[in-house]
Amino acid sequence: MRNEKKAIFYFFLVLLFFSLGSSIARSIAMTLLMEKLGGDVLPHMFILIDLSIMLTSMTYAKSTQKFSGLKILGFFFILTSLFAIFVQVLLYFNHVQNWIYGFFFVGYFFFYTIILIHVSSVTASYFTAIQAKRVMFLINAGIPIGTILGGISLIILLNIYKFQTDNLVIILAITSLMSFGILYFIKNTLNPVRTSNNVLKRNQSSIAIKYIVNSRLMIYMSLSLLLFVVISKLLEYHYQTVIYIEVFPDTRQRATFFAIYDIFASMVWLLLQVFFTSRLIMIFGVGASNIVYPMLSAIIALSLFVYFYLDTIGLMQGSLVMMLSLGIITQFINQEMRWALRSPATNLLFNAIPSHLWGSNKAFLNGLMFPLSTFIASSFLILITGFESYILPLTVLILSILAIMIAIPQWRAYDKGMFNLLSRQLFSNRSELIRLNKNFKSALQIKLKSSISSHVIAALEMIRVLKLSQFVNQIGNLLLKTPRFEIKQHCINALTVLPVSNSNINYLVEALQREQDAKVIPLILKNLAKFKNFNFNHTIAKFLTHPEPAVFVEACLCLYHHPKFLDKKSIEIQIIKRLKKAKSPDITLYLYALGELCNPRYSHAMLPFLNHPKPEVNLAALKALIRMQNGQLEFHKFRLLRALDSPEKTTKLVALKALNSCESLPDWSAIINLLAARDRSLVNESKNLLKHKLNLSKQSLINKLFTEKISAQQRFEILSLVFLFLNEKQRSDLVQAADEALNNFLFIHALLQQHKLLIYGNKTHDLITKILHEIAEEYLLHVLTVITFAAKENMEFFQRVSRGLLSENRANQGNALEVLSNAGEKYLVNRVLKCFEEGFNKQFNIGNYEAQLFTLDNSMLNECLLYNQTQS
Amino acid sequence: MIPLEKIIVLNQVPLFSSLKIEDIHKISTITTKETYEDGHILFHEGDIGDSLFIVVSGKVKIIKQGVDQPIAILNENDFLGELSLFDAETRTATACCHGECTFLVIEHDDIEQLAHEFPEIAFGFIKVLISRMRNMLAKSS
Helix, strand or coil, X not given: CHHHHHHHHHHHHXXXXXXXXXXXXXXXXXXXXXXXXXXXHHHHHHHHHHHHHHXXXXXXXXXXXXXXXXXXXXXXXXXXXXXXXXHHHHHHHCCCCCHHHHHHHHHHHHHHHHHHHHXXXXXXXXXXXXXXXXXXXXXXXXXXXXXXXXXXXXXXXXXHCCXXXXXXXXXXXXXXXXXXXXXXXXXXXXXXXXXXXXXXXXXXXXXXXXXXXXCHHHHHHXXXXXXXXXXXXXXXXXXXXXXXXXXXXXXXXXXXXXXXXXXXXXXXXXXXXXXXXXXXXXXXXXXHHHHHHHHHHHHHXXXXXXXXXXXXCCCCCCCHHHHHHHHHHHHHHHXXXXXXXXXXXXXXXXXXXXXXXXXHHHHHHHHHHHHHHHHHHHHHXXXXXXXXXXXXXXXXXXXXXXXXXXXXXXXXXXXHHHHHHCCXXXXXXXHHHHCCCCCXXXXXXXXXXXXXXXXXXXXXXXXXXXXXXXXXXXXXXXXXXXXXXXXXXXXXXXXXXXCCCHHHHHHHHHHHHHCCCCCHHHHHHHHHCCCXXXXXXXXXXXXXXXXXXXXXXXXXXXXXXXXXXXXXXXXXXHHHHHHHXXXXXXXXXXXXXXXXXXXXXXXXXXXXXXXXXXXXXXXXXXXXXXXXXXXXXXXXXXXXXXXXXXXXXXXXXXXXXXXCCCCCCCCCHHHHHHXXXXXXHHHHHHHHHHHHCHHXXXXXXXXXXXXXXXXXXXXXXXXHHHHHHCCHHHHHHHXXXXXXXXXXXXXXXXXXXXXXXXXXXXXXXXXHXXXXXXXXXXXXXXXXXXXXXXXXXXXXXXXXHHHHHHCCCHHHHHHHHHHHHCCCCCHHHHHHHHHHHCCCCCCCCCCCHHHHHHHCCCHHHHHHHHHHHHHC | CCHHHHHHHHHHCHHHHCCCHHHHHHHHCCEEEEEXXXXXXXXXXXXXXXXXXXXXXXXXXXXXXXXXXXXXXXXXCCEECHHHHXXXXXXXXXXXXXEEEEEEXXXXXXXXXXXXXXXXXXXXXXXXXXXXXHHHHHHHC
């Protein structure tokens, strides 16, 4: 927090000094240009300024990838200062040359614009996304305050101390150097949270361009900027050339009006920026706040249109007071609200853009889109001259409605962009990886001939997945020739999935006749069993006497399931006979074979093996039992529930799958408990079962939800099943429990602080610290789980936000908080935001620290404490 | 050495310190405490590596053939042979006890089984090894 205040103060001073000097320089530049060169040169000057910014933007974008933002800003301040000194010297020695005034005007506006573009990125990089939303208005207050101070200073210097305008250019040099000096303090005392420069990577520029082209947010921001510039220019033209000229025909009167307007408008701007904009953005979020400005311009355009239209058709008497009021409001919205509202809100949109791309994106917007928009606006103004005075506000009204329509998807794109920043990888290379080239098939042929097994296997897998039948002969020959088991295995699999033809069957049968390897023969048999329209039972029957159990089993099954094989009974007898004589490793195979017969008559033969001491036999018996019952498992449901207590994961999975076919269960707790398993497949399977039987399991799930001791994961999974069925009372209880969890989270943090102070150096110190961190993490996850469901978000939201908040990186934390603040739930979110923003400073009366640790009821923690006691 | 002491030691070892307590607890169940006298050779350069040693107390000298001085001396909480947890390549140097040394030893097969059973443990190792690789790359560049 101390660093935050320091950062706010320093950046406020940077903007204050810079704006002070700029405001003086702007007045001098404008006055000198008008006096020496006249207003006719103004459009040329603007073209020169835009052109120079456009050209510089390219270099600027590249520099932001190589140098830190602070260094670039310092460089700009030094350049501005040198430029001002140079102009001052020129004016002092050679003030008769008029080109100097033009040079000063263009140079000043160039530096002013380029610094304004860059300074917001630098400032933002010293704050997290959520901090930036809160503090940028205080920092930006430096601009209007600096402008007011600059104006007052200029009046005093000119009217009281009687300075010549020509001699005041040096002030810009002094204030720029002062800003540079503050940057020096920033460099030495603060560290950026979000770095705007990365180590230069290959293709960095192409990544930046790809981002601009592919980012929806950038597209909407570009369109918004284009519309804003056109609207702004049209409005300015309207109040300057239509309203003010009519209200103040005298130039002197008009100048006095502008002076008074500037002082009051800057004050209102300052007040609005500090008290209104910050609240607006904090309450409604960045995306929504960007809709306000186009709405204001639409309202004022509508008012102007109504007034001038009614005046034109003679329905209303022209009133100077009303015109002046409209003019003032229009100018205020166009100028002051731009700085007090639009710019801060638009700058915050950059939060959703990766910080290392800020430079290139800003260069694109300000260096390319801005001049382009100015050109469009100017061309439009030339075209529209001579039309009725209400046409211009009508155009602005249409454009403003368009701007509102763009600001809505821009809002969505911002939220999505923030969310994506929490992902590990911003750009997916998947599309590039999947791209198939023209020589793909010839490449596969080469790979199939490769001497490296992995290459051959990869090619075979590709052929299998894509079912490329033209490779049948090549694979068949490979199967017959290769001595390597893995390659044979992949050849068999590939031949089986390719479209059925005589070729692939012939290759498989030939391989079966030739093959000597007892590991390969069962594979061929298993795959041949899939071709039921072909009769090769005679060949397969030879394998029934094979000594290898795996070969015997596959041969049995292949024949048993073939429609043309009739002597099924002999197969059943042979399997039972072998099972009775079998020793441990082979039992599982015969059990499998028996199960695959799908004949419930043999379940009695299976039952003794369910209590076998070897888990693998157990599992095989369970699988076989399930298979032979053909889904009629109601009678065996207690057996299946008992299997859930097995230490074997696969046994549990098999039992869970089988329980799906049972009508109802007497107790759901064993299945609900599996929602807390660390193995994801177990969680998914138990969740599938509970979901499938939700009508029956719902109440047990809800009861479990409100018991104290459940893990964050279990809570999440239960809520994903039953949240929609909770009533208002239950939902409010859930929020209340989450609120308590947040308090506990803070309390654990307080304990952690105490722990660090009290027994540092103890053997268990680090372990206790870690345990406390894990407990705190569990409480935070509890809160985030409830927020996720209350805000109707999903697992991805939960994972990204929790990962972001638990990260040690402040930028990640800030991004996560910003994503949270955009979520639909407000009460808990605000509490979490407050906790993280205040750095867990809530005071707790810890009392007896050790007793407090004991009350946490964590077995490992208790063991550590007892260990400490015995050691001391 | 009681189980908690094993957990305390494992928690100090960088290879395991980023794992959750629950996982460290599981790993502690497959460790064995071994004590050797001064001069005992833990393994020779060229031996097939199949276990990881964590130094609980004492010092271990790492000696390379043809080099007079030890190339490294390992202290409490240091570990050696971590790559043997993932492959069974030959040892690249000889490790010799300097004074009486106590180790926690983890066998390759045990950790492999544990990693199969609890993939998050394997994932934790991958994270640590990647971070070490990053550091090495940063140093070399």
